[in-house]
Amino acid sequence: MLAFLASAAAQPGAARGEDVFVDVSKTVGLNVRHVNGARGAKLLPETINGGAGWFDYDGDGHLDLYLVQGHGDSTRAYAPGDTGNRLFRNTGKGRFVDVTDLAGVGDRNYGSALAVGDIDNDGDTDLYVTNFGRNVLYINNGNGTFSDGTAASGTGTPFWSSSACFADINGDGLLDLYVANYLLYDSRVHKACSSSRKQTPSYCHPNKYDGAPDSLYLNRGGGRFEDISRAAGIAVRGRILSKGLGVLPTDFDSDGDIDFLVANDSVPNFLWRNLGGGKFEDAALEAGVALNTTGSPEACMGVDGGDVNGDGLQDYFLTNFSEETDTLFFGEGDGFFDDNTLRSGLGKPTFDPLGFGTRLFDYDLDGDLDIYVTRGHILDNLETLHPGTRLRYAQPDHLFQNDGKGRFTDISESSGSWFKKKLVGRAVATADYDSDGDLDLFIVNSGQECTLLENRAERKGSWIGIRLQGTPPCSRDAAGSLITLKTGAGVRRVEVRSTQSYMAAGDSRVILSLDKGATKAPPVEVRWSDGLRELFNNLQAERYHLLVRGKGEILGE
DSSP, X not given: OHHHHHHOBOOOOOOOOSOSEEEOHHHXXXXXXXXXXXXXXXXXXXXXOOEEEEEOTTSSSXXXXXXXXXXXXXXXXXXXXXXXXXXXXXXXXXXXXXOHHHHTOOOOSEEEEEEEEOTTOSSSOEEEEEEESOXXXXXXXXXXXXXXXXXXXXXXXXXXXXXEEEEOSSSSSSOEEEEEEOBOXXXXXXXXXXXXXXXXXXXXXXXXXXXXXXXXXXXXETTEEEEOHHHHTOOOOBTTSOOEEEEEXXXXXXXXXXXXXXXXXSSOOEEXXXXXXXXXXXXXXXXXXXXXXXXXXXXXXXXXXXXXXXXSSOEEEEOOOTTSOOEEEEEEEXXXXXXXXXXXXXXXXXXXXXXXXXXXXXXXXXXXXXXXEEEOOSOTTHHHHSTTXXXXXXXXXXXXXXXXXXXXXXXXXXXXXXXXXXXXXXXXXXXXXXXXXXXXXXXXXXXXXXXXXXXXXXXXXXXXXXXXXXXXXXXXXXXXXXXXXXETTEEEEEXXXXXXXXXXXXXXXXXXXXXXXXXXXXXXEEEOTXXXXXXXXXXXXXXXEEEETTSSEEOOO
C-alpha cells in the first residue's frame, strides 16, 4: 500500500465535457438509498440525518465508503431499526462491493454521522458513528473486520449526537474525540408542532428545546478515553446555547494547537480556543465568528475551512437556513475574522435556499478554493406551509467558482445536468476515489437515492497529491499538520484533517494544483502537528506521495 501511495501514478482523468460532475453511482455499484425514518409523525431526527465518509478500511490504497443510515421508523427511534449502516469496499477497478456484514460495522441505531482516525496508531483506521441514542466506536482489527470498542472506550455519549471529529488536543500523539451534540430531545414524548396556517402539522423549531452539551474525550491509550467535557469547559447547555450540527478541528489562531469551530443551529457558534492542559474557552464572539455581520445568530449546519483569498490566512465557510445567507468569514490575522459574505458575491445566491453539506476545494485545479453546497429544506410540506413563496423542499445544489481573490460566481446552471436536479441534500463527502488527481463527491440525499459524482471538470493545471504519516510524538494520521506549497501563483497552506462539510468524513490526502504542464512540484513544507518543520523536495507531479515525519529536510524556526 505504501509503495502505491508513494510512487504510483494516477490513472488519466476521463474526457472533459459539459458536465462538471457526472453521476456514476449505478455504474460503480453504489445504487443505495438513504433512510431517514420519516413516518408522518414529524419527529426531528428525520430532518437532519444523512452522514457519509471515506476511509481506507482495509489498507489496500483505495478509499472505501461508509454510509450512515437513519432508521426505518422514527417512532421506534430508541430500538434498533431494520436498516443498518453500510460499508462499501472500493475494489480499485471502478466498482464498489458491500462488505458491511463481513466487516461487522452495520450499526442499526438511528444514525447521524461518523468520524475516522487511527486512535491507537497501529496503522489502520478506526471508525466512530454518532447516533440519536448510543454512539458506537468500531476498532479496526487490521484484517478487514472491526470490533465494538464502545463500552471499553467510554465514548457512548448520552446525548443526541450530530457531527464528530478526531484531533490531538494535547500533543501526546493520540487522537482525542470531539462530539457535537444537538438537542435535549425525547422522541417518545414529542408532539408535532403546527403552523399558523390551517394548523398544518410541522416539524418543531429547535428553539423549543435546550441545546445538548458537547462531549470531549481524551485518549488515554489502549482503546480507553476519558470524558473531560466539564473539566475542559465545553459542556454548556441551554435554550440559547449549544445545538451543534457541524464541527471543524482547526488552528484558528495559528499557535500550533487544535481548536474547534462548532456550527450551532439558531444560536451563536462556538470557537473553542485551546488553552492547553485540557482547557478551552469560547473565543467565537471575540474572533468574530459567533454571529453574522448584522449581529444575529444563524441556523448553521455545515462548516469548512481554507484560504479562499490567497492571503495565507485561514477562512471559514458555514451553510445556513433558508432566508439566511450562507456565511464566509475572512481571516484577518491574529485570530480575528470578518463576515465577507456580501463582498464575496455569496449573499444573493445563498439567501433563499437551505444549505447543509459544503466543501472548499479546487475542483478545476486552477489554484484557488471553490465552494460546493448541498441544498434541501427540512420541511417536507414546505409548499403547503409557505404557499406563494420561492421556498421549496427539494432544491438544486450549488457550485461557486473562485476568482482567486475570494470573490465567487454561481456557475451551477452552466455546469451540467446535475445542477438541474432538485433533491434533499445533506452530507457531501469528498475523496479522490479513483486516484486521478481531483476530488469527487458522494452526496447523501435525505430519504432518496445517494449520488456519487465523478469530477469531470476541465483542468486548468497539473497537480500533486500528499498523504502524511506521522511518527512519535505526532499521531500516525498527522491530523492538525500544516502543508505549505509556494508557487509563482502564490502560497497555499492546507490544514490536514478528515472532517469537514456536514456529518461527513473526507479524504485526508491533500491535492495541490501546479502550473499546467509541470512535471515536478516546488518544495513542499510540512509543519507536523508536534511543531517539527520539514521540507520535501523533488516530488513528481501527477501522482500521490507519502511523506513520513523525519524523512524530510529539517527546517529551523
